[in-house]
Amino acid sequence: RKEVEQDPGPFNVPEGATVAFNCTYSNSASQSFFWYRQDCRKEPKLLMSVYSSGNEDGRFTAQLNRASQYISLLIRDSKLSDSATYLCVVNDPRPSGSARQLTFGSGTQLTVLP
Amino acid sequence: GAVVSQHPSRVICKSGTSVKIECRSLDFQATTMFWYRQFPKQSLMLMATSNEGSKATYEQGVEKDKFLINHASLTLSTLTVTSAHPEDSSFYICSARPQGEGNYGYTFGSGTRLTVV
Numbered sequence: 001r002k003e004v005e006q007d008p009g010p011f012n013v014p015e016g017a018t019v020a021f022n023c024t025y026s027n028s029a030s031q032s033f034f035w036y037r038q039d040c041r042k043e044p045k046l047l048m049s050v051y052s053s054g055n056e057d058g059r060f061t062a063q064l065n066r067a068s069q070y071i072s073l074l075i076r077d078s079k080l081s082d083s084a085t086y087l088c089v090v091n092d093p094r095p096s097g098s099a100r101q102l103t104f105g106s107g108t109q110l111t112v113l114p
Numbered sequence: 115g116a117v118v119s120q121h122p123s124r125v126i127c128k129s130g131t132s133v134k135i136e137c138r139s140l141d142f143q144a145t146t147m148f149w150y151r152q153f154p155k156q157s158l159m160l161m162a163t164s165n166e167g168s169k170a171t172y173e174q175g176v177e178k179d180k181f182l183i184n185h186a187s188l189t190l191s192t193l194t195v196t197s198a199h200p201e202d203s204s205f206y207i208c209s210a211r212p213q214g215e216g217n218y219g220y221t222f223g224s225g226t227r228l229t230v231v
Contacts, residue, residue, distance in 0.1 A: 043207050043222040044158065087157065101148060102209070102220060106157040 003027060004105035006088050012111045017078050021108045023071040023088030032091035033064055035073045037084045038107065044087055047073075078112045085109045116142050116212045120223025127198055127230055135193045135226045137208030143188035144210035149181075152205040152225075161206075164191040198230040 006023045013019050025033075033050035048055065050062040050071055061074040071088055088105035117140040127133050137147055145166045150158040162183055163171040170183035182194040191210075195202055207225040 041205070041225075041227070043225045045222070046220070101160055101163065102158075103160070104150075104157040 002106070003092070003103045004088055004090050006105040006108050008106055008108060010109040010111060012113060013078055014113050015078060015080060017112075018074065018076045019078055019110060020075075021073045021086055021088070021110075023073075023105055025069050025071070025088075025090045025103075027090065027092050027103075028069060030069075030090045030092050033071050034089040034091070034102075035060075035062055035071075036087040036089050036104075038087055039084050044089075044104075047086070075110075078110075080112050080114060083110055083112045116210075116221045118208060118210050118221045118223045120208055120226060122226055123224060124227045125229070127228070129199055129230055130197055132194055132196045133198055133228060135195070135206055135208075135228075137191045137193070137210070137223050139189045139210050139212075139221075142210075142212040144191075145188060145213070146210070147185060147191040148209040149183065149191075149193050150207045150209065152207065158207060161193075164193075166191075195228065198228070200230045203228055203230045 004025050011019055035047040036044040037047045038044040048057050048062055050064045052064050054063045059076045063072045085107040087107045090103045092103050119138045119140050121136050125133055147164040149161045151161050152158045160173050161176045164183045164185040166185045166188055172178045180196055185191040205225050205227050208223040209220050211220045
């Protein structure tokens with residue numbers, strides 16, 4: 001089982017639509033959660049952190065359910081510029097005891113159509 | 115904000131040659147840097163953790179003799195792909211985090227697209 005699982009998509013939605021992405025993680029000891037955005041052939045960039053109480057940043061809302069080990073991202077009023085791959089990312093303790101490291105999901109591809 | 119500079123952005127090399135990729139933290143010191151690899155349509159996979167002044171920690175399945183990591187200063191880590199083969203063609207990305215940022219603030223380099231012919 002993958003440590004972080006996402007629906008790969010692709011999601012093709014019209015401008016203005018609302019779209020939701022889901023993610024599950026396997027390590028119950030995970031403590032920090034993020035959504036990153038990656039444009040084609042570019043490095044990932046932090047979109048938002050995910051807090052237990054849920055958090056919102058403009059058109060983006062992230063939710064975390066620790067009991068279900070489930071993370072979600074909701075994008076409202078989608079724009080053409082939202083087209084990208086969205087990566088669910090978890091910060092895990094490592095068995096070696098070294099610094100916590102990011103574990104990436106395989107990403108969900110979103111295309112917003114005019 | 116914290117900036118990580120990665121060079122080169124793109125490299126094409128012949129099979130059997132070695133390629134060095136540099137990752138620099140420009141405005142902060144990084145005792146730890148991370149090296150990832152991403153194949154097409156796949157996610158980033160952690161290859162190794164680079165530790166300043168000590169040996170790198172490699173993930174399972176990553177050959178340490180093939181992917182040489184040097185972290186000689188607090189602002190520079192290098193990854194050398196030795197005796198590169200076409201199957202090593204991939205997108206390599208480094209990441210670092212300023213001290214005191216806790217679990218946040220991971221910054222990525224812009225990546226290096228390696229093509230081995």
